[in-house]
Amino acid sequence: MQPDLRKQLKVYNTLSRKKELFQAINPPFVGMYVCGPTVYGDAHLGHARPAITFDVIFRYFKHQDYKVRYVRNITDVGHLVGDADEGEDKIAKKAKLEQIEPMEVVQHYTDRYHRDMAALNVLPPSIEPRATGHIIEQIEMIEKIIESGYAYESNGSVYFDVVKYNEDKEYGALSGRNIDEMLEGTRNLDGVSDKKNQVDFALWKKAEPEHIMRWNSPWSDGFPGWHLECSAMSRKYLGDHFDIHGGGMDLKFPHHEAEIAQSHACNHVEPAKYWLHNNLITINGQKMGKSLGNFITLEELFEGKHELLEEAYSPMTIRFFILQAQYRSTLDFSNDALKAARKGYRKVMNGLRLAKSLEYKADDSIEVNEKQAKNIESIVNSIYRGMNDDFNTAVAMAGIFNLLKKINAVHSGNIPAAQLGEQAFNDMISNYITFIEDVLGLKEETPDHFFQALDYIIQDYSAAKEVRDYNKVDAIRAKLKDMGVVVKDTKTGVEWAYDEA
RNA sequence: GGUGCCAUGGCCGAGUGGCUAGGCAUCGGUCUGCAAAACCGCGUACGGCGGUUCGAAUCCGCCUGGCACCUCCA
Numbered sequence: 405m406q407p408d409l410r411k412q413l414k415v416y417n418t419l420s421r422k423k424e425l426f427q428a429i430n431p432p433f434v435g436m437y438v439c440g441p442t443v444y445g446d447a448h449l450g451h452a453r454p455a456i457t458f459d460v461i462f463r464y465f466k467h468q469d470y471k472v473r474y475v476r477n478i479t480d481v482g483h484l485v486g487d488a489d490e491g492e493d494k495i496a497k498k499a500k501l502e503q504i505e506p507m508e509v510v511q512h513y514t515d516r517y518h519r520d521m522a523a524l525n526v527l528p529p530s531i532e533p534r535a536t537g538h539i540i541e542q543i544e545m546i547e548k549i550i551e552s553g554y555a556y557e558s559n560g561s562v563y564f565d566v567v568k569y570n571e572d573k574e575y576g577a578l579s580g581r582n583i584d585e586m587l588e589g590t591r592n593l594d595g596v597s598d599k600k601n602q603v604d605f606a607l608w609k610k611a612e613p614e615h616i617m618r619w620n621s622p623w624s625d626g627f628p629g630w631h632l633e634c635s636a637m638s639r640k641y642l643g644d645h646f647d648i649h650g651g652g653m654d655l656k657f658p659h660h661e662a663e664i665a666q667s668h669a670c671n672h673v674e675p676a677k678y679w680l681h682n683n684l685i686t687i688n689g690q691k692m693g694k695s696l697g698n699f700i701t702l703e704e705l706f707e708g709k710h711e712l713l714e715e716a717y718s719p720m721t722i723r724f725f726i727l728q729a730q731y732r733s734t735l736d737f738s739n740d741a742l743k744a745a746r747k748g749y750r751k752v753m754n755g756l757r758l759a760k761s762l763e764y765k766a767d768d769s770i771e772v773n774e775k776q777a778k779n780i781e782s783i784v785n786s787i788y789r790g791m792n793d794d795f796n797t798a799v800a801m802a803g804i805f806n807l808l809k810k811i812n813a814v815h816s817g818n819i820p821a822a823q824l825g826e827q828a829f830n831d832m833i834s835n836y837i838t839f840i841e842d843v844l845g846l847k848e849e850t851p852d853h854f855f856q857a858l859d860y861i862i863q864d865y866s867a868a869k870e871v872r873d874y875n876k877v878d879a880i881r882a883k884l885k886d887m888g889v890v891v892k893d894t895k896t897g898v899e900w901a902y903d904e905a
Numbered sequence: 906g907g908u909g910c911c912a913u914g915g916c917c918g919a920g921u922g923g924c925u926a927g928g929c930a931u932c933g934g935u936c937u938g939c940a941a942a943a944c945c946g947c948g949u950a951c952g953g954c955g956g957u958u959c960g961a962a963u964c965c966g967c968c969u970g971g972c973a974c975c976u977c978c979a
Contacts, residue, residue: 441979450979485977494977579974580908586975652979683910684979689971693978728928729918734911734972741917744929751928754942786926790919798919802927812943816936819944 410788411468415648415795416732418656418679419578423794428647429677434470435646436462437638437676439655440532442479443513444494446701447520449685449722449737450652450692456723456845457682457731458650459526461795463843475641476529478517480510481536481617482609482630493627496617506617510536520702523719525845531641535633539619542628542636545670546607546621554669558598560610560624566603569665578664578679579657605662607632631662638675639667649676653683682731687712689736700737714739717746720849724749727797727844748805752840753848755808758815759836764829767822776819777828783807784835791843800839807836858889858900865891866898 413426428434438458441451458476465472485491499506521528535542546562549555554569555562569575570583586603606629611618618625638646644667651660660679667675684691692699700710708716717725725745729735783806790799810832813819821829840846861880868876881891885903892899 439979448979452979454979483977491977581975582908585907654974654978657974658976682979684973686972691973691978699978724928725917733918736917738917740929744917746929748928751942790926796919798928799926802919805927809944816943 410785410792413468413792415678415680418681424678426678428470429645432469432471434465434472434648435642436465436472436474436648436650437634437642437646438474438476438529438649439634439651439659440476440478441513441517442483442494443510443517444483444498445513446703447517448692448699448701449705450699451517451520452524452702452722453685453726453731453735454650454652454682455521455526456524456726457795458680459845460727460797460843461648461650461680462527462529463845464791464795467838467843473531473642474529475531475533475638477634477637478510478514478532478534479630479633480507480514480534482628482633484630493615493617496615499616507536510534516703523702523706524723525719525847527845533637533641535628535637536617538633538636538640539628541640542632543608543621545632545636545639545666546628548670549607549666552669552672554665555607556600557623558600560626561598561606562608562623563599563604564607564662564666564669565600566605566665567601569669573665573668575665576657576661579661581657581661605629605631605658607666631659632666634659635663635666635670635675638663639671644671644675645673646676648678648680650680650682653681656681683734685735685737687737692737712739717742718849720846721746721749723846724752727846728801730794730796730798732794749846752804752808752846755811756837756840756848759811759833762811762815762821762833764821764826766826767820770820770822772825773823776823777825780807780810780824780828780832783810784831787835787839797844800844804836804839804844807832811836862891862898862900869893869898 414423415426416422417424436458438454441447458474462472462474480495481493483494485494485497493506495506495509498509502509518528546555549564550557550562553565555564566575566583567587575581575583576586583603587601608621608623608626608628610624610626615627617627619627638649649660649663664675667673686692687698687700690698698712700712702719702722704710705713705717705722706719708714721742722745725742726735728745728748783803786806787800787803790796790803793799810819810824814821814824814829814832824832861884865877865880868874868880884891884900888903889900890903892901
């Protein structure tokens with residue numbers, strides 16, 4: 405494979421239901437919008453999947469020298485509990501429950517989301533806009549949609565006229581939904597709702613007197629509908645037409661379908677060129693869901709505090725676990741699967757340390773084995789082939805393990821470095837490190853037992869002191885100093901501290 | 906009911922017409938004071954029944970089982 409073939413990226417586009425060659429609208433720039441969380445509760449395993457999936461996509465684009473603007477929003481208004489644009493706002497409900505300001509709820513869970521994402525080594529997006537920070541843009545968009553004739557006001561609320569829109573354009577293309585079928589069997593709404601049709605959705609909702617989250621608008625004191633924030637913010641930061649829109653499979657309908665309709669009605673152009681959807685995580689073969697009560701938060705996972713968990717699993721174990729599957733497949737959670745992931749992760753990290761320490765040793769008495777060198781090249785190509793085939797991290801990981809075998813073999817002397825030749829050796833090392841750290845975003849975690857190990861060394865130090873073995877004492881002291889730790893002999897015993905010099 | 910998806914060796918999980926995916930576990934070997942790690946070797950897995958084909962896990966049909974969306978969910 406030639407180096408340029410390593411750039412033939414194919415992505416599965418939900419819109420066409422096919423893998424398509426990725427061609428940036430305006431290279432070398434790539435605009436990507438991904439639906440972030442509604443911040444009314446702690447992030448769970450399900451939030452980790454899209455975050456990690458699109459993080460790797462973000463990283464891979466950068467690795468391929470694209471200039472990426474990655475927008476991932478925070479939804480902090482408009483997402484209602486219950487169905488059909490009725491019911492309380494999720495955030496307002498939580499605020500009432502806790503007797504705090506809605507924005508305190510938002511801040512609290514946004515901070516916690518960031519903390520969990522950082523633990524998972526998910527890079528912050530380029531822009532992370534909030535719905536409440538874009539009320540003006542949303543109102544503006546509603547006005548444009550009304551102008552186009554695809555929305556109507558009713559009792560201070562504004563609804564998107566799905567039936568009218570569908571007469572002129574196509575509604576339901578993304579999720580394979582048919583409007584006529586959806587209309588069948590729905591009850592007559594006369595006098596029941598402000599909507600003309602059940603399939604219509606709110607762009608603006610008039611706030612009831614007791615509703616605490618409200619903004620002034622041309623139609624009423626109220627709040628924007630869920631769906632609109634993503635259309636408004638993607639438009640603002642990425643333009644009317646951008647490269648990629650992503651999110652979880654479950655958002656295809658109605659959220660993304662509504663986004664397409666709104667954006668189209670406003671901008672008269674298809675918002676995203678490629679729609680990417682990650683699949684869901686299941687637990688014992690069943691989807692994780694709020695309503696099923698079987699979801700596990702990331703914090704519970706990291707600390708092992710959940711009845712389904714036999715023990716704690718570290719953030720990198722979770723990341724590794726998620727990357728071992730292709731993002732469009734469901735991924736079944738189990739303790740056994742996570743334990744296996746942890747072992748695999750540690751093996752890869754042991755290799756990472758080796759890779760960083762290995763040096764090429766030229767040796768004229770050893771002939772370069774072309775077969776070995778070619779082998780390295782084909783493994784590296786397999787990693788690219790995997791990533792280019794709709795970000796198949798499972799295949800990329802298989803390649804990583806194949807490289808790891810070679811690295812271990814060189815380290816143990818089974819394969820002399822000189823046999824690979826300098827070029828292949830460097831390819832092996834650099835690709836291993838680059839893919840693990842930069843593309844897959846795996847990093848070393850400080851082992852839980854670091855402090856115990858240090859205590860043990862301190863004990864050894866004390867024992868040496870006891871028998872006046874000052875050569876050893878000085879050696880330990882110097883070694884630890886190099887590592888940023890100083891040993892302190894106090895009246896009450898030996899202590900250690902971080903070197904402040 | 907409508908619309909989709911999936912069934913791969915002990916477990917997880919790639920693969921979409923012929924060429925060893927990979928990880929974890931197990932077993933045998935090399936190495937080793939012991940151990941661990943590492944390396945080498947070992948698994949004739951593709952839900953069932955038919956069909957297409959020189960050849961199918963991979964295409965088609967039927968059946969069985971499971972899941973998802975259609976309501977909030979990443």
